[in-house]
Amino acid sequence: MSTHLTSSIERAHKKVQQFRAREQAILDAALELLIAQGEDRVTVESIAEHINIGKGTIYKHFRSKGEIYVQLLLDYEKKLTNSLQEALKDSSAAAARIYFEFRLSHPERDRLFQRLEEKLRYDPSVAEQIAALHELRASNRDGLNKMIKHRIDIGALEDVDPAFHYGICWALAQGAVELWHNPFFNDYVGDKQAFLEFVSEVGINMGRAGIRSGKNASYKAKS
Amino acid sequence: MSTHLTSSIERAHKKVQQFRAREQAILDAALELLIAQGEDRVTVESIAEHINIGKGTIYKHFRSKGEIYVQLLLDYEKKLTNSLQEALKDSSAAAARIYFEFRLSHPERDRLFQRLEEKLRYDPSVAEQIAALHELRASNRDGLNKMIKHRIDIGALEDVDPAFHYGICWALAQGAVELWHNPFFNDYVGDKQAFLEFVSEVGINMGRAGIRSGKNASYKAKS
């Protein structure tokens, strides 16, 4: 009886595990296809076929196509959070480096999530998860912000609104990612990998104090 | 007889003008709706309704939905070309400023065109126009390139592959545009306009010689 009970529990446990695994398989398949084919060409059916399950099964795990995508967004943001967490412990510029490296190491992925988020931003059926995503991102931002402030205080960064420092890093990373996918540049920039390194380098140094000329511009923080 | 002839010509002329005007109305409506609703939510029918014409009328002016979009792309690129032409006459940094200002002055528009181009890039039905677009852009790029080279020669810009300078400007502008649309940032960066100015400022100075630390990185030009 005891063995029976145990095995029953075990079986149930195994089932739960399988269920979880399948969920992950769906997410992996979706991500793979999204990167390979673009956001507009992936259908629920193609995801199901790619992992040999029925289309209906996907709807046992996710309430809509959108929910698959938000989940991907959340997972991605969590990874970034984890990477930053460590680097933010001291207030060095290390976090900036991590940030750039994280985003630029897989430009296709990064851009995909940008696009995905746009699609979902005003979809009421995933509003809740989008809110969770933004919360996560706010925490990352606040961590970086704190670091930026500290570096402004010690004179390492120019004294402007810390949001500007963050924003410009975001923008440069974002732009580099877009550029990566632009075939027009692919034919023009010879060594794309070297270029991304260059971007990181520039990005990390971008806000250093004393390097810009427009010292009296309106956006300067009033000391 | 002569007046009659004249008025006949005039009438024909008027007709042509009206036709052109309608074409422009379609383009304007398309642009307006694209910016307001996003690329995926605009239908041919909605464009037609927006200016109170029949769906079929649009196909008198454009062979496909895609052709409307390419036309918008071309018009935009031509405007940029005109703006740059002037500034590129001397080889100062003025062109860089123009470039940033042009792209950042209407971020919604700029981003829209980015997205549009992606959609059309491999659409065989507009391949020809896309080629024309790329030609135009290449000429802009070459103009900027020449200016960059000159500024490297006089020591004003760091001596790396000129494509890198161009690329990083493109990327920063691109990223700033994306950021502009990110509601997450909208809530965070207080004065968005000031931020864009900051971006321009940083962008223009980004590649100045002697301001970065990573002097021995692989991407440095061998002197």
Next chain:
Amino acid sequence: MSTHLTSSIERAHKKVQQFRAREQAILDAALELLIAQGEDRVTVESIAEHINIGKGTIYKHFRSKGEIYVQLLLDYEKKLTNSLQEALKDSSAAAARIYFEFRLSHPERDRLFQRLEEKLRYDPSVAEQIAALHELRASNRDGLNKMIKHRIDIGALEDVDPAFHYGICWALAQGAVELWHNPFFNDYVGDKQAFLEFVSEVGINMGRAGIRSGKNASYKAKS
């Protein structure tokens, strides 16, 4: 004054002539395009463009696209009528030869008209003209019929319902025309022209008395 009047009449006359000529031009263009492109690919616009007139002009001459096509049908049938008229004066087999030659000399045209007629057969807007067409054809048929009867009487043709003789000639001509357009046969029958000659030959002799074996079949006329 008289000259003035004359020239006025002349001008009016010329105008009428031009109008007629234009009508013929429309018909010619339609026929040409129909043969070149197939019945389903010809549009009213393409006809107008082909002769450099406005689309609307066509509707000054014909009330609908269908009316253009019926007119073509009628003209074709009239030509056949004229050709037969002569040959039917004596009651020799000459008419049968003329019939085959007429239909097989331009197989594309013949088949086109077959198709056109099908399209129009139940179009109420051209019912009247279709009736006229059938009347014309009936007169041709009756002429042939009379000849057939005579040849049965003199023992030159087998004694079956004359309609059968007519029908089988029609069918063979029709079939040969279809075959002419079948690419499957084009690759198979080496000398298409020779084949059509063979068809004519067989067709003319098809109903000769005393050559078939099934003498007691149900369709035999009871003598």
Next chain:
Amino acid sequence: MSTHLTSSIERAHKKVQQFRAREQAILDAALELLIAQGEDRVTVESIAEHINIGKGTIYKHFRSKGEIYVQLLLDYEKKLTNSLQEALKDSSAAAARIYFEFRLSHPERDRLFQRLEEKLRYDPSVAEQIAALHELRASNRDGLNKMIKHRIDIGALEDVDPAFHYGICWALAQGAVELWHNPFFNDYVGDKQAFLEFVSEVGINMGRAGIRSGKNASYKAKS
């Protein structure tokens, strides 16, 4: 357990059968409507409505409207193949009789398929199936050809290019089928069924040696 398994398999089997049945229902509905209304008036929606299924369902079974039609073509040609196979075993004229009977027994169907094939012939989306169709037909043709050759050798058929014999049979059958649909003839030929028998009879005897007069025509095989 065993019963459970069995019933599971049975259920799956049943499902497959139902799917097949529906596919056949679509084909049947399409055929019925095509014959009743003509090739140009049948829409995908009308087919769906006719068997009370959704428009989209049809696209689970066929990739395009064209694929429904090719399937009909293939099924038809296969039936003919089966019928001929038997008759071609000996080299008598039996196959010719079968051929005529097959085509003339359902003239509407035969003509429809002719028309359908024309429509699809250059549709790239069904090129593969059209090729299969032609292969099937070529095999039928070759079978008949062999029989014809044999009958020429034994002096039963006139010594002309065997393709001519085949072609003329095809043409006569084709023409008879066309005639069957021509309302002009419907009013004229009293007993249509008897007429078709007459056609068969004539067709089978058409090429018999020694019955034509034009013995020296260019198309004659040089003995």
Next chain:
DNA sequence: TATGAATGAGGCTTCATTCAT
């Protein structure tokens, strides 16, 4: 629970015909 057949709203495009100039 897993399945995949069924659904139908929604999008793009064509073209005969009308009508104001």
Next chain:
DNA sequence: AATGAATGAAGCCTCATTCAT
């Protein structure tokens, strides 16, 4: 009379989601 811009019905096809088994 000649024009050609405008129209909109009609057709094909896609795909997220539902639901019976």
